Amino acid sequence: MPELDERKTKILNAIIRNYLETGEPVGSRTISKYSDLNLSSATIRNEMSDLEELGYIVQPHTSAGRIPSDLGYRFYVDNLMAEKDREVSEMKEFVIERTEKMEQVLKQVVKVLANNTNYATMITAPSYHRNKLKFIQLSHVDQEQILAVIVTEGNIVKNKMIPVQETVDNETMLKLNILLNTSLNGLSLEEINLGTISRLKEQAGIHSNIISDVLDAVAAAVQEDEDLQIYTSGATNIFKYPELSDSQKASELISAFEEKQQLVTLANQTLAGDEEHGIQVYIGNESPVATMRDCSVVTATYELGEGMQGTIGIIGPKRMDYENVMDNLKTLKIQLDHIFKKPKGDG
Amino acid sequence: MPELDERKTKILNAIIRNYLETGEPVGSRTISKYSDLNLSSATIRNEMSDLEELGYIVQPHTSAGRIPSDLGYRFYVDNLMAEKDREVSEMKEFVIERTEKMEQVLKQVVKVLANNTNYATMITAPSYHRNKLKFIQLSHVDQEQILAVIVTEGNIVKNKMIPVQETVDNETMLKLNILLNTSLNGLSLEEINLGTISRLKEQAGIHSNIISDVLDAVAAAVQEDEDLQIYTSGATNIFKYPELSDSQKASELISAFEEKQQLVTLANQTLAGDEEHGIQVYIGNESPVATMRDCSVVTATYELGEGMQGTIGIIGPKRMDYENVMDNLKTLKIQLDHIFKKPKGDG
DNA sequence: GTTAGCACTCAACTTTTAAGAGTGCTAACA
DNA sequence: TGTTAGCACTCTTAAAAGTTGAGTGCTAAC
Numbered sequence: 001m002p003e004l005d006e007r008k009t010k011i012l013n014a015i016i017r018n019y020l021e022t023g024e025p026v027g028s029r030t031i032s033k034y035s036d037l038n039l040s041s042a043t044i045r046n047e048m049s050d051l052e053e054l055g056y057i058v059q060p061h062t063s064a065g066r067i068p069s070d071l072g073y074r075f076y077v078d079n080l081m082a083e084k085d086r087e088v089s090e091m092k093e094f095v096i097e098r099t100e101k102m103e104q105v106l107k108q109v110v111k112v113l114a115n116n117t118n119y120a121t122m123i124t125a126p127s128y129h130r131n132k133l134k135f136i137q138l139s140h141v142d143q144e145q146i147l148a149v150i151v152t153e154g155n156i157v158k159n160k161m162i163p164v165q166e167t168v169d170n171e172t173m174l175k176l177n178i179l180l181n182t183s184l185n186g187l188s189l190e191e192i193n194l195g196t197i198s199r200l201k202e203q204a205g206i207h208s209n210i211i212s213d214v215l216d217a218v219a220a221a222v223q224e225d226e227d228l229q230i231y232t233s234g235a236t237n238i239f240k241y242p243e244l245s246d247s248q249k250a251s252e253l254i255s256a257f258e259e260k261q262q263l264v265t266l267a268n269q270t271l272a273g274d275e276e277h278g279i280q281v282y283i284g285n286e287s288p289v290a291t292m293r294d295c296s297v298v299t300a301t302y303e304l305g306e307g308m309q310g311t312i313g314i315i316g317p318k319r320m321d322y323e324n325v326m327d328n329l330k331t332l333k334i335q336l337d338h339i340f341k342k343p344k345g346d347g
Numbered sequence: 348m349p350e351l352d353e354r355k356t357k358i359l360n361a362i363i364r365n366y367l368e369t370g371e372p373v374g375s376r377t378i379s380k381y382s383d384l385n386l387s388s389a390t391i392r393n394e395m396s397d398l399e400e401l402g403y404i405v406q407p408h409t410s411a412g413r414i415p416s417d418l419g420y421r422f423y424v425d426n427l428m429a430e431k432d433r434e435v436s437e438m439k440e441f442v443i444e445r446t447e448k449m450e451q452v453l454k455q456v457v458k459v460l461a462n463n464t465n466y467a468t469m470i471t472a473p474s475y476h477r478n479k480l481k482f483i484q485l486s487h488v489d490q491e492q493i494l495a496v497i498v499t500e501g502n503i504v505k506n507k508m509i510p511v512q513e514t515v516d517n518e519t520m521l522k523l524n525i526l527l528n529t530s531l532n533g534l535s536l537e538e539i540n541l542g543t544i545s546r547l548k549e550q551a552g553i554h555s556n557i558i559s560d561v562l563d564a565v566a567a568a569v570q571e572d573e574d575l576q577i578y579t580s581g582a583t584n585i586f587k588y589p590e591l592s593d594s595q596k597a598s599e600l601i602s603a604f605e606e607k608q609q610l611v612t613l614a615n616q617t618l619a620g621d622e623e624h625g626i627q628v629y630i631g632n633e634s635p636v637a638t639m640r641d642c643s644v645v646t647a648t649y650e651l652g653e654g655m656q657g658t659i660g661i662i663g664p665k666r667m668d669y670e671n672v673m674d675n676l677k678t679l680k681i682q683l684d685h686i687f688k689k690p691k692g693d694g
Numbered sequence: 695g696t697t698a699g700c701a702c703t704c705a706a707c708t709t710t711t712a713a714g715a716g717t718g719c720t721a722a723c724a
Numbered sequence: 725t726g727t728t729a730g731c732a733c734t735c736t737t738a739a740a741a742g743t744t745g746a747g748t749g750c751t752a753a754c
Contacts, residue, residue, distance in 0.1 A: 027747050040697050045748065063703045063747050134488065141482050141498050149496050149506070151488055159496070159504040235605055239598040247597075251586040254601060258582055374716050387728050392717065410716050410735045 004054075009080070010037060011047050012056055016068045016076045020319045023243065025065030070284040070318075073296070077281050077322055105339065106231050109312070109332065114234025116328055119316035120257060124267045125229035126308040126340075132188045136180045138162075138173055138214065146173075146210070148217045160217035164210065172207060179203055180214065189218070230260050230267070241317040249294060253315075256291045265289055266297060267311035278302075279329055284318055296320050300329040302336040312336070351401075356427070357384060358394050359403055363415045363423045367666045370590065372412030417631040417665075420643070424628050424669055452686065453578050456659070460679060461581025464672055466663035467604060471614045472576035473655040473687075479535045483527045485509075485520055485561065493520075493557070495564045500655075507564035511557065519554060526550055527561065536565070577607050577614070588664040596641060600662075603638045612636055613644060614658035625649075626676055631665055643667050647676040649683040659683070 004012065014035045018026045028044040031037075037044075048066055051057050056075060057066040068076065106123050114121040135151040141161070146168070150158040168176075183200050184192060197215060201208035235257040239245045244253065256262045269288045278301040282288070287297050292315060299313040312332065314325050351359065361382045365373045375391040378384075384391075395413055398404050403422060404413040415423065453470050461468040482498040488508070493515070497505040515523075530547050531539065544562060548555035582604040586592045591600065603609045616635045625648040629635070634644050639662060646660040659679065661672050 025747090029747075041747090042697055042699090042749095043695085046696090049749080059748085061704060063705075063745095065747065135486070135494070137484075137486050137496075139482070139484050139496070147482070147496070147498060147504065149484075149486070149494070151494060157494065157506040157508075159506065161504075233605070236598050236602045239594055245594050245598075247586055247592050250594075250597065251583050251592075255583045258580070372716090376716080388716090389718095389728050389730090390726085393727090396718080406717085408735060410714095410733085412716065 004051075004056075004075075007037070008047055008051060010035065011044060012051055012068075012072065012075065013080045015048075015051075015057060015066055016072060016080070019067055020321060023241070023317075023319055025060055025067050027065035030065070068318075070286065073283045073318060074286075077283070081323055081326075102340075103231075106310075107233075109336065110231050110233035113312070113314065113328060113332060114237060117314060117316070117321075117325055118234070118237050118240060119314045119320060119325070120232065120235045120237050120253075121312070121314050122230060122232045122257070122263050122266075123312040124231075124264075124310045126304040126310040132186055133184050133192075133218075134186075136177070136184060136214070136218075138177055138180070138210075140168075140170075140173065143167060148214055150218055158218075162210070162213045162217055164213075168207070168210065176204065176207060176210065180211075192218075230263055232257050232260070232263070238316075241319075243319075244294060244317055252291045253295070256289065262289045262291060263313075266299065266313060278333065279326055281322065281326075294318065296322075298322070298325050298329060300333045302333050302340070304340040310336075351398075351403075351422075354384070355394055355398060357382065358391060359398055359415075359419065359422065360427045362395075362398075362404060362413055363419060363427070366414055367668060370588070370664075370666055372407055372414050374412035377412070415665075417633065420630045420665060421633075424630070428670055428673075449687075450578075453657075454580075456679065456683065457578050457580035460659070460661065460675060461584060463675055464661060464663070464668075465581070465584050465587060466661045466667060466672070467579065467582045467584050467600075468659070468661050469577060469579045469604070469610050469613075470659045471578075471611075471657045473649075473651040473657040479533055480531050480539075480565075481533075483524070483531060483561070483565075485524055485527070485557075487515075487517075487520065490514060495561055497565055505565075509557070509560045509564055511560075515554065515557065523551065523554060523557065527558075539565075577610055579604050579607070579610070584663075588666075590666075591641060591664055599638050600642070603636065609636045609638060610660075613646065613660060616646075625680065626673055628669065628673075641665065643669075645669070645672050645676060647680045649680050649687070651687040657683075 011031060014031050014037075015026050018030060018034070028041040028048055031044045031048075032039055032041040048057065052059065052066065055069055056072040058069045058072075059066055102125060106125060110121045110123045132153045133150065134153050135149075137149045139147050139149070141147045144163055146162045146164055148160045148162055150160070152158075179200070183196065183203075187196070192215070197211075200215075201211050204211045235254050238250060238253055244250060265288050280299050282292075282297040282299075284296065285293050287293065287295065289297075294317070295315050296318045297313060297315050298320075299311055301309045301311050303309050312329065314320075314329065316325070358378060361378050361384075362373050365377060365381070375388040375395055378391045378395075379386055379388040395404065398419075399406065399413065402416055403419040405416045405419075406413055449472065453472060457468045457470045460470075479500045480497070481500050482496075484496045486494045486496070488494045491510055493509045493511055495507045495509055497507070499505075526547070530543065530550075534543070539562070544558075547562075548558050551558045582601050585597060585600055591597060612635050627646050629639075629644040629646075631643065632640050634640065634642065636644075641664070642662050643665045644660060644662050645667075646658055648656045648658050650656050659676065661667070661676065663672070
């Protein structure tokens with residue numbers, strides 16, 4: 001692919017910026033007037049013709065202006081968008097209240113982000129794969145049930161009710177608690193392997209079946225939400241963009257948001273590839289989710305320490321305000337990293 | 348309001364049933380043909396004219412057929428719909444897996460219901476107001492935090508992290524646990540009043556501030572979700588009904604579903620009034636939620652014992668299949684009552 | 695290399711026309 | 725007196741035809 005000369009670049013830039021604002025195909029005359037190139041529309045037309053041949057812009061129909069192609073957007077995002085840093089000073093602080101439940105934080109984050117950007121947003125809870133166990137406690141709740149409480153490094157708390165046939169006396173319970181904590185404490189969930197398990201059961205003696213249940217509970221508690229811990233907000237923002245708001249597309253998109261299954265694909269995809277700031281941009285068909293071929297998706301990963309990471313994403317029309325969006329994501333990413341790394345701060 | 352004579356009733360019934368199916372205004376000729384009245388269209392026209400004057404049907408415009416008014420639907424739901432019981436035999440069993448987490452059950456329920464009916468559905472978790480405390484446990488998680496676990500009669504488990512300044516030794520912890528459990532066990536959340544609290548603090552001595560925190564946590568844990576524990580599914584089903592699927596309305600409706608705040612209104616409304624089967628039908632403007640003036644809403648309450656109850660609802664176009672919907676709700680209500688009342692059954 | 699000018703294209707909007715469904719009314723009928 | 729056939733009228737909806745205007749490509753001149 002040949003490099004674009006400076007003039008073509010400027011023209012392409014102008015076209016895209018104009019289109020981002022208006023959402024209408026942009027014609028040669030507009031560029032001639034509003035750019036600082038001082039070229040006549042005819043000249044612009046020639047250049048535009050070239051740009052179209054190179055695949056950066058597209059004509060919706062013969063006698064319309066040009067709109068950016070996926071490739072055009074890609075070029076814009078990769079090459080034309082850098083100059084944003086001066087505005088960083090007035091970067092908005094996100095007002096995120098510290099609450100102890102991660103769930104609450106995440107819900108708040110997507111909401112704030114959706115309001116800030118006017119796009120649809122999503123966030124996934126950090127995956128627990130490599131998160132470490134910090135604390136396990138079994139308690140009697142009544143005759144037939146034991147409550148298992150599991151706390152991880154990230155202060156994520158999980159509960160699980162375990163039905164029991166035989167009654168377990170308090171002393172045994174205490175022993176089991178100590179056993180579990182000494183054996184499992186500090187281990188990541190991946191590190192709890194068959195070896196650990198059989199050793200554990202051996203030591204538990206006649207109560208090994210309870211241990212089984214507990215471990216099942218641990219696994220289940222963790223796995224249960226693995227695929228589902230995903231929050232969304234502002235799905236209805238898509239109605240603000242005519243190119244997405246016809247019944248057919250809107251329905252598909254909002255379904256995707258409701259089902260969440262497809263969003264998981266997105267999140268996982270993001271975790272796979274790693275970019276400079278952990279920010280990735282999928283334009284149109286680049287997206288792994290077919291439903292979103294008419295959208296652009298921008299995702300970022302945030303960290304919770306100990307190798308745990310979650311994904312936060314914005315879904316909007318292709319002509320989204322990439323600068324603003326990426327800026328927002330960067331800020332937010334930093335704040336999230338901050339919040340989750342210092343859970344006992346100045347709350 | 349004068350009673351309708353038999354013929355008018357039959358005609359109204361025919362009009363409504365036809366309209367429920369087709370969604371198109373229904374004309375006199377259609378009724379003349381398809382009803383077993385053996386009347387000419389002209390006669391039907393006269394009767395329809397009367398029905399319109401009485402307010403049961405409406406003409407969208409001069410030369411269109413008639414559609415039911417809110418009053419018409421109301422009459423239909425109250426008087427014309429009874430004959431459904433014969434089909435109860437082939438009543439569909441809902442496939443709801445027993446899982447220990449109520450959350451999971453609820454999510455499953457709305458999903459199944461949405462699939463079954465092709466309308467948008469919602470369900471609220473039972474409200475905790477009158478639910479009784481069963482078990483409280485404080486545990487050390489690390490130096491600066493105590494984990495409070497709260498279990499209620501309905502086996503709902505809540506966690507709350509409590510930050511502490513001073514370290515609390517294990518013995519004190521044990522005492523506090525015993526104190527809390529003996530004092531609060533069996534009390535409903537409404538019964539924990541200032542008297543109980545001050546007595547509690549007195550007994551806790553120098554650690555009364557921890558008690559405060561715990562009680563705050565209890566209140567917060569309960570209240571936190573009070574307004575938010577609401578699950579929805581099938582919101583995009585509304586796109587299946589042209590009369591609801593234009594951008595404006597669809598956006599409003601789906602927003603309502605996303606925000607959930609308005610749904611809370613609905614749920615609460617339902618809890619207030621009590622009908623025979625606990626099933627209520629709001630047609631158009633009868634609904635307490637303004638956004639849903641073009642919809643009908645059918646709600647049912649289900650019980651979790653001990654006075655706890657939740658609400659399940661279906662939102663669809665006015666011309667929804669009331670018979671099917673109410674049938675579904677009844678079945679589901681029974682199943683939910685069943686599931687939640689025998690939590691330790693043959694799972 | 696740049697520009698002015700002009701013919702041409704095509705979506706989008708407006709107007710016209712036609713068709714069809716449905717009504718209300720009148721007059722005839724049992 | 726209730727029912728029905730017939731007809732003129734209304735009004736939506738869809739299709740057809742006309743109009744406008746933005747934008748292009750090309751050519752020829754600067």
